[in-house]
Amino acid sequence: MARSPPLARLLPFPVVDEAWRLALVPALLGAATLPLVPPVGAGLLALALGVLWFHRDPDREPPDADGIVVAPADGTVSVVREEGSRLRVGVFMNVTDVHVNRAPIAGEVREVRHRPGANRPAFSKESDRNEQVAIDFGEYELLVIAGWFARRIHPAVAAGDAVDRGERVGHVSFGSRADVVLPADVDEDDLLVREGDAVRAGETVVAERA
Template structure:
């Protein structure tokens, strides 16, 4: 069984496992540099702490009502549009948002696909061509789209997994977008959000079917 790092109990917030690896180098170099070059040491230690804070992973209370779709990410709704015969709702994750992604609807994971691509700002229209990971659950898809700085998308599910609504399905480092291609039976009248709305992963209801 994996053990939490020694400092895990000291942090005032939980973080994803990947955060410790990313924070280790600046923390070690910062601690070694602090006695000799205090400003540099402090800056590196602050970078390590900032990396941990960025990768925080708070618990969420997911609504239990039937027929609802919850937000896949924290952030601002940046895309609401038709995608063929279905609707796409995209959430832009700013650098200050939690970057853990959650399943908008319960389902069975059929496929997890990685598509290489560009790294344009995740809030721009051209970001649809960016690198992305698609979690295909049959009746819906969750697309995690890298931003200009994000290079690490970490899915936490694989084909054959069953996910509950609001369950953690992965995370992404340093800014990006999470889009849901909604089930075919969700139409515009079912949407409860519009572009510019703030949402929280696993908690905010973005659509409700009759």
């Protein structure tokens, strides 16, 4: 993992490492343009700061309880449905939400798969066909789905990695959805959320396993 620059200490919030690379170009252009065309320079510097803010990465405290499933992302529950013999819960991440994804349940990563696809709005039904990254934990699967503007999904785990519940497993840039296909022993009566509920990654309990 790349080391964050010294400037990171000046920010009032932590950010993912990728944010610095994305913010670099508007920051440099803004600094160069500010003395010549102040409004344009100020706008570019504001854009750089906005990119950093979008990629903020706050710490979270997962609940200390057995048999629970926590939300994989910040946002609004947009999908609750049966998928074969399993339940699928999806969280839509708006542009103002934190876009760091977390493991809903502790486990070992079996496989990380990338699937190319479309770029429909992440809150639409057609977004199931979008580009996505699947993190397969065996008993459950986490799917990070790109939105119409998102083009960068960054998994932070690989096959063989063991993760704790609520641990960071990656992030995605600029609007998307994170779905968890729950273990087979979780049924509808175990769910604690429904469509429209606001959730926080790693902290909100979305289901209790019997």
